[in-house]
Amino acid sequence: MIKTQVIREGKKPVAVILDYNEYQKLRELALDRADYAEAVSAEAASKKLTPLKDVKKSLGL
Numbered sequence: 001m002i003k004t005q006v007i008r009e010g011k012k013p014v015a016v017i018l019d020y021n022e023y024q025k026l027r028e029l030a031l032d033r034a035d036y037a038e039a040v041s042a043e044a045a046s047k048k049l050t051p052l053k054d055v056k057k058s059l060g061l
Helices: 020-045 053-057
Strands: 005-009 013-015
Touching: none
Parallel strands: none
Antiparallel strands: 005 013
């Protein structure tokens, strides 16, 4: 495993080197957070929620 390193220009951080597995974990967290935010937004915008069984029935599943 590669130790995380911060690359700086002077005192300002400009880049990070990290292990690929750590990168994948961080990426998944970011995607999960975006999905959650989208779901919360959609639920807030929706006036009526349809149960999953009704959706499946209407789709013939």
